[in-house]
Amino acid sequence: MAEEKRMVDTYKVTHAIHVGDREILFAVDEGKTDCPYMVCYCSWDNPLGIEQFFDAAGSDDYLEMMSEFTDRVQAQLEAVRSERDKITVPLSPFASEHCTPNDYGQSIENKVVVIRAERLRPEYRTADKQLVLAVGGFGAYANARGRAVYTVNLYSGKESRWNREDILGVLKPEYLPDWAKEQLKQILAERQAKHKKQVQER
Incomplete structure (x- = not known):
C-alpha cells in the first residue's frame, strides 16, 4: 500500500522537523512556476488537536527556501534551549x-x-x-x-x-x-x- 502523501493545500511536504511546540515544514508544488517552494510552521495547540499551518513563506528559489527552513529549525532549537535554561528544578526523569x-x-x-x-x-x-x-x-x-x-x-x-x-x-x-x-x-x-x-x- 502506497504511503499517503502529506499535503499543505496543493504543496507536498518533503521535509518536516518537529522541535519544541511546533513543526517546520518544507513543501513543493511543481505546478506553481512562480512559487513552487514553501516553508511554514505546523502546530496542534487547539482543543481539537488538529493541524494548524501558519507563517508560510514561498519562493521559486529552492536554496532561499531551504535556508529559510534550516533557519527556522535553528530558531526552534534555540527557543527550546532557552526554555530549558530557565527551568529551576531538577530535570532527571521519573521512571x-x-x-x-x-x-x-x-x-x-x-x-x-x-x-x-x-x-x-x-x-x-x-x-x-x-x-x-x-x-x-x-x-x-x-x-x-x-x-x-x-x-x-x-x-x-x-x-x-x-x-x-x-x-x-x-x-x-x-x-x-x-x-x-x-x-x-x-x-x-x-x-x-x-x-x-x-x-x-x-
Whole structure:
C-alpha cells in the first residue's frame, strides 16, 4: 500500500522537523512556476488537536527556501534551549520505580501521576514535563471505558489532555519533590476557590 502523501493545500511536504511546540515544514508544488517552494510552521495547540499551518513563506528559489527552513529549525532549537535554561528544578526523569503501577481498576482522579517519558518529545523528557495532577476525564475513573485524562502540569500549571495509557503510574509520595509539593498546594487551592465561586453563582 502506497504511503499517503502529506499535503499543505496543493504543496507536498518533503521535509518536516518537529522541535519544541511546533513543526517546520518544507513543501513543493511543481505546478506553481512562480512559487513552487514553501516553508511554514505546523502546530496542534487547539482543543481539537488538529493541524494548524501558519507563517508560510514561498519562493521559486529552492536554496532561499531551504535556508529559510534550516533557519527556522535553528530558531526552534534555540527557543527550546532557552526554555530549558530557565527551568529551576531538577530535570532527571521519573521512571517506573518512582510510581505505583497504572492500575486501571483504580481511580487516579486528584492524584499526582507521571507521564511516560516515551510519550513526550525527546527534548521534553524531563521531570517538569512529567509530573501532573489528574483532574478529570473518563479515563481517570476506575474500570473506565473512556481514555481521556485531563491534567494540570505541576511545574507550568498548563492544562492538557492525555490518554490513560500515556500515564506511567501514580507517583509515590516519598518521591514528590519539594517544588512540586508547593505547586500542588497552590493548584488545589485555586481549583477549590474556582469551584466554590461556581457553586455560589448557580
